Amino acid sequence: MPSWLGTLEKKLESFAKEGGANQMFRLFLSAEPRDEIPIGILEKCIKLTNEPPAGLKANMKRAWTFFPKEEVEEKDPRIKSILFGLCFFHSCLIERRRFGPKGWNMIYPFSIGDLRDSYFVLCKNVESNVSGKLPWADLKFIIGEIMYGGHIVDNWDRLLCNAYLDGLMDAGLCMDEFELLPFVDGKGISLKTPPQVSFEKYLEHIDQTCPTETSMFYGLHTNSEIGLGTQQCEFMFEMLLELIPRDDAAGGGAEGDKQRNDEMYISKCLEDWNIKDKIFSLVDIKDKISGEKDPYQNVFLQECEAMNYLLEEINRSLVELKQGIKGV
DSSP: OOTTHHHHHHHHHHHHHTTOOOTTOOOOOOOOOOTTSOHHHHHHSOOOOOOOOSSHHHHHHHHHHTSOHHHHHHSOHHHHHHHHHHHHHHHHHHHHGGGGGGTOSSOOOOOHHHHHHHHHHHHHHHHHOTTOOOOHHHHHHIIIIIITTTTOOOHHHHHHHHHHHHHHSSGGGGSTTOBSOGGGTTTTOOOBOOOSOOHHHHHHHHHHHOOOOOGGGGTOOTTHHHHHHHHHHHHHHHHHHHHSOOGGGSOTTOOHHHHHHHHHHHHHHHHHHOGGGGSOOHHHHHHHSOSSOOHHHHHHHHHHHHHHHHHHHHHHHHHHHHHHHHHO
C-alpha cells in the first residue's frame, strides 16, 4: 500500500478545515481490498466494488457485453467468432481461481483489461492480414505469453494457460459447432460455438446453451468441488458466527429499560425462530441417500453438519445472553 496515503489523508482534512474544497472537486481512488487503507479516507469516500460474477455463464455474459455492440457488429465475422472463444477462455481463467491451488498454483490478477487488449490485438492482426489467413500461432503467443501470460510466473500455470489456447486458437473456431469443451467428451457436457450471427444472438446462445455449472468446464475433476464447497461453507458460517451477539456486547451497566428491551428481544428470537426444530437430522438424510455418495452429496452432508453447528451456536449464544441479562 502506498506510503503517501497518510499524507493524502492529512491534506483532505486540511481542505475541510479551510472551509471546504471547490464544489466541482472530485477525487477518485482505486485499490484492492487492504487493511492498511487509512480509516479517515474510507469514512470520507463513497465506496464502490466491482467483482467478477460467479459461474461460467455469468462471466461469459459479462465479458461479451463489455464490448460495444455497434463496434462488434461492424467487424469481420471471424472476429466475432474468435472473440466468443476469448470470452470463454477469459471466463475459465477467472473461475479457476475459486478452486485455490487446484485451479492455479498462484493467484493471478486476471482482469477484463487483459481480454480488452487481446481483442485489440485480434482486430489489428485480422485487419492487417491481407492474405486472409489468420496468424493463429502469433495470436496464441501474444495472448498466452504477453497479455495473460504476463501475469503468470509459475511454469506449470503457464503450461495450463497455453493448453487452453492450443484447443481454442484454431481455424475450427471460425466454423459452426466448434466444441469449446473437448476435454469432457463422452461425459454428456458440451458447449459449442454458434453460427456467425448478430451480437444479441451470441448473448442468447450463452443464456440458452451453457450447461449446468461443473468443475469439468475447467478440466478439473469433480472431487475439486468438495474442497470448494467446504471452503465456501466455512467462510459463510465464520462470517455468520461473527455476527452473533456476545455477552460483552450486552452492556453490563445498562439501565433497567435497556435490559428489559434486550431480554424481550432475545426471548422473541428464541420463541419465533424455534432454532432447535430447524436442526437437520443427519441420520434421516443419510438413510435417504442410497448407494455410494457422489461429491455433490458429500458436500451437501458437510454443509448440513456445518449448518447444525451454526444453529446450535446461535441458540446457545441467545440462551447465554438471556441468562446474562437476567443476572445483571
